[in-house]
Amino acid sequence: MAGYYPLMLDLRGKTCIVVGGGPVAERKIRSLLDADAEDVRVISPTVTKGIAELARSGSIQLRLGEYLEQDIDGARLVFAATGDPDLNRCVAAAAVVRGALTNVADDSAYGDFVTPSVIRRGDLVMAVTTGGASPALASGIGRDFMARYGPDYAGKVERLRELREHVRLRLADPDERRDLLRLAAEEALAGSLDELTGSSDADRMDEWIRRLRAAADRRQT
Template sequence: MYPVMLQLRGEKIVIVGGGRIAERKTLALLEAGADGVVLISPVLTPHLQALANEGAIQVHARPYRTEDAGGARLLFAATDEALLNQEIADDGRRAGAWVNIADDASGSAFANPAVVRRGDLLLAVSASGASPALAARIKGELEQAYGEEYEAAVQRLRRLRERAKAVVEDPNERHELLRLAAAEAPHMQEGDDELDAWLERLQKLITEGFHNGNDK
């Protein structure tokens, strides 16, 4: 598997199926910012129906048709019928879509990892279909290790990086500065991240040689 992060805004994504698996796929796509999710199924879970009522997804409440695969960037075959899922996958490949087949990692063009989101920080874990349980366990460990404070930390680091790019000319100094900042940011309290003061303090650590190898 080759890990990538996909930008899904404006892309057509088709999910065939309306059960628990389709619901899980749909929620993950919406969380990632997808705004072109089309779901094909005569029956939906209550949660999927609510999303359809809200306009978050487009639903065709009918059985799958071959033409449904047309124009899809991603296609999820998530029905409870193995032969139908294979037919959907074949149609998707012919249409140029990347296909994911429920419970068939070897026949899929891509896999969905277990994901931990902390704002712009995205941690993904996959056992390449060998053990979803292992991926889920490691996901739980990551959730404990990287708490909600990392959402604010990433925003601080984004602002500091933009500021450093504007005022720190030496690329080596800038690299070291941002490395030190990455160690500090998760532990800072609100109000402690005024950019210029933070930047000045980090530059002082570098120029005076206070860094002791522990990122403190």
């Protein structure tokens, strides 16, 4: 079994092709849209109601018809999800020639990558995979993550992003920046992010920094 290198891709401006129109293809399409993919193109003679609705809304481009090799010209990512193993392998072979990364549904050996179970909480993205060995296990672990890291983490991550930017502007010492940001992350994990008061965002961030400095001083005594 091949090992996989985990990474997060920025799909803005990248052409993503999905060949197939069934439920598996629809899941692939929705995962791309969840990742803010802007150029998703789907090729299939028939599609689910969900895919048809996404096409009507303008979220994806849809060509109803049989797959043609030129359909994947210019693609950065290709998903072969037709339900026909032989056709999927043909799609994958054509994608390799074009230098596109390829995922083959239910047959990871013929593709470049597998799609993990993904949990999104705003900018917090957690991905779990077993390398295709047990998608059910990856899904189960993903559900555990969803229960542990609830929807409130979207707001926590946004606040930590704001703090990080503010700290970079306010504090010159890189060690102090690192220590305060680590303390803030610990607060988020412990569920103890307090409400901040102040007349402006800058005031609130300054208050947070003062509180974190006080906590850091207490740790050193």
